[in-house]
Amino acid sequence: xxxxxxxxxxxxxxxxxxxxxxxxxxxxxxxxxxxxxxxxxxxxxxxxxxxxxxxxxxxxxxxxxxxxxxxxxxxxxxxxxxxxxxxxxxxxxxxxxxxxxxxxxxxxxxxxxxxxxxxxxxxxxxxxxxxxxxxxxxxxxxxxxxxxxxxxxxxxxxxxxxxxxxxxxxxxxxxxxxxxxxxxxxxxxxxxxxxxxxxxxxxxxxxxxxxxxxxxxxxxxxxxxxxxxxxxxxxxxxxxxxxxxxxxxxxxxxxxxxxxxxxxxxxxxxxxxxxxxxxxxxxxxxxxxxxx
Ligand SMILES: [Zn+2]
Numbered sequence: 001x002x003x004x005x006x007x008x009x010x011x012x013x014x015x016x017x018x019x020x021x022x023x024x025x026x027x028x029x030x031x032x033x034x035x036x037x038x039x040x041x042x043x044x045x046x047x048x049x050x051x052x053x054x055x056x057x058x059x060x061x062x063x064x065x066x067x068x069x070x071x072x073x074x075x076x077x078x079x080x081x082x083x084x085x086x087x088x089x090x091x092x093x094x095x096x097x098x099x100x101x102x103x104x105x106x107x108x109x110x111x112x113x114x115x116x117x118x119x120x121x122x123x124x125x126x127x128x129x130x131x132x133x134x135x136x137x138x139x140x141x142x143x144x145x146x147x148x149x150x151x152x153x154x155x156x157x158x159x160x161x162x163x164x165x166x167x168x169x170x171x172x173x174x175x176x177x178x179x180x181x182x183x184x185x186x187x188x189x190x191x192x193x194x195x196x197x198x199x200x201x202x203x204x205x206x207x208x209x210x211x212x213x214x215x216x217x218x219x220x221x222x223x224x225x226x227x228x229x230x231x232x233x234x235x236x237x238x239x240x241x242x243x244x245x246x247x248x249x250x251x252x253x254x255x256x257x258x259x260x261x262x263x264x265x266x267x268x269x270x271x272x273x274x275x276x277x278x279x280x281x282x283x284x285x286x287x288x289x290x291x292x
Contacts, residue, residue: 012172013038013224023205025213036227039195039219044169053215054126059106071250076108078275081245083112083162085277089189089238089287090158093118097157100146100181102174103164107133107141114139118158123149146174151181161190165225166216175232182290188234189287191242196221197282206258209282225286234288243279248272 008031010017016035019042023030031042045053059072072079086109090099096119101109104122106129113120122141124130130143142149159178168174178188193209193216194200200207209219220228226236246254249263249272256263 009040009042011036011038012040012170012218013228023210023213025210028214030210030213030219036224037196037221038224041214041217044217045214047169049214050169051127054129056128058126058215059129059132072105075246075250078245078247078250079108080112081275081277082243083109084116085243085245086160086162086189086191086285087112087116089242089285090118090160091187093157098155099158099160100151100156101141101160101162102146102178103161103167104133104139104141105129107137107139109160109162110139110141111137113160146177146181153180154183154186156181156186157183158187158189161188163191163193165190166192166212166218166220169217171218172228172232175228175234179232179234179290184290185292186290187237187287188229188290189285191283191285192220192225194221194241194282194284195219196223197241197284199280199282203258207282208254208258220284222284225284229286229288233291235291236286236288238285238287240285241279241281242283242285243277244283245275245277248274248276251276251278 008019011019011033014033014036016033019031019033021029022032022039029042030039032039099113099118099120101120101122104110104124107122110120110122122133122139123144123146124133124141125145127143130141133139133141159182165171182188195209200209209216222239229236252263
């Protein structure tokens with residue numbers, strides 16, 4: 001593949017020029033840095049395109065192949081189960097320990113964390129999602145970015161970033177902002193699809209991660225994300241693949257999508273709706289400690 005007629009952006013992680021084109025979708029190309037291996041979207045969508053992208057359709061109506069979370073609202077109880085499971089990667093909290101969920105979407109992790117005793121709140125730049133969190137689920141999620149939220153420095157014990165860092169226009173700036181709000185020695189826990197995982201490499205261009213264009217702006221792996229965190233002063237404590245809970249129907253659609261076949265039409269709704277816990281072995285969880 002060539003990049004006709006336009007100079008591609010230099011690597012946002014190491015500034016090396018001359019990336020190679022890796023995957024293309026419409027006017028977007030995923031570039032691979034020849035020096036550090038980071039893969040990133042070029043060009044990045046404009047801010048007003050992102051605002052449109054993350055409206056109601058993104059969470060409520062999207063289907064496989066369209067931008068958005070497939071069936072986010074239909075899978076709401078399974079997302080709750082997934083988040084209950086993720087709570088075990090947080091440290092045991094003292095009474096009133098503060099947790100900030102960045103990119104909180106409709107506030108489901110904030111809800112689960114509060115239920116588990118955390119003093120949790122969220123920030124979410126999608127106006128639609130933040131309003132849903134507040135008005136429908138009664139969760140404290142502010143309709144803003146972390147950078148604009150004016151959170152007191154060193155006031156937060158744990159920051160979580162669930163499947164968010166790959167959506168951020170400037171992940172380095174957001175990690176710097178997280179470091180500022182975390183108390184010394186506080187914990188950042190994040191997850192992101194690992195573009196360098198064995199599964200991603202085995203599936204090649206059929207890996208579902210490459211379908212998330214243009215909403216994923218970065219396609220990290222253990223090395224590139226580790227570099228970025230270390231550069232921002234974080235000490236990586238845990239890196240592991242985590243599971244998620246989905247309905248059988250959701251899983252079946254995903255697997256059939258990868259295999260290029262149609263799901264069996266005669267399976268009952270009751271069977272398809274049953275939850276199942278799966279580890280796709282590319283959902284990377286990282287826990288990293290802020291400088292003391
Ligand atoms: Zn690079």
